[in-house]
Amino acid sequence: MTDKPHNPKDEELERAEHDAEPQPVDVENTQTIEDIEGVLQDDDEEMLNTSDQEADVLAGRVAELEQQLAEAKDQQVRAAAEAQNARRRAEQDADKAKKFALEKFVKELLPVVDSLEKGLESMSEDVSDTHREGVSMTLKMQLDVLGKFGVEQIDPHGEPFDPQYHEAMTQVANPEMDPNTVMDVMQKGYTLNGRLVRPAMVVVSKQA
Missing domain, CATH: 2.30.22.10 (Head domain of nucleotide exchange factor GrpE)
Known part of the structure; x- marks a missing residue:
């Protein structure tokens, strides 16, 4: 049987037909929409968790400062009361000394x-x-x-x-x-x- 002579046009047609055929898909290297959405959701949760942690830290700091402020006010009130009591005692002692001298x-x-x-x-x-x-x-x-x-x-x-x-x-x-x-x-x-x-x-x- 005699082979047909090689025709460049035939080769070009064969190549075009091959390229037009569906190519196999590499499932391992292809990301689906669900995968992409999952990755985005994970990123969003990570960012939310980070924000929540920062908010907790700030809230704790605010509570600490409010407690320090309350303690400072309490100390100020106590100091003022002690000063007033000391002044009253001094006045009473002076009055007694004057009366009973x-x-x-x-x-x-x-x-x-x-x-x-x-x-x-x-x-x-x-x-x-x-x-x-x-x-x-x-x-x-x-x-x-x-x-x-x-x-x-x-x-x-x-x-x-x-x-x-x-x-x-x-x-x-x-x-x-x-x-x-x-x-x-x-x-x-x-x-x-x-x-x-x-x-x-x-x-x-x-x-x-």
């Missing part, structure tokens, strides 16, 4: 007042009225001066016994008085601006 001086003057009172009580009837009046005026002036500085006299004769201001020297049965009543005042007491300087020495009644 004379306490020692008053205690030194009380025996003088006691002496004038006892001298006036012990004067006999033959003492001149001028002498008696002089001692009485001196005693009154002394008490008036003490009163100007907040000194008050405690003379509880006939009053119920009060251990805060009275010192019981003895108890005597007395059917004419209620028990625990001051029968006699042996020595008067004194207060300075409401604070006891010396209690009154008294005789207290008891049930007969």
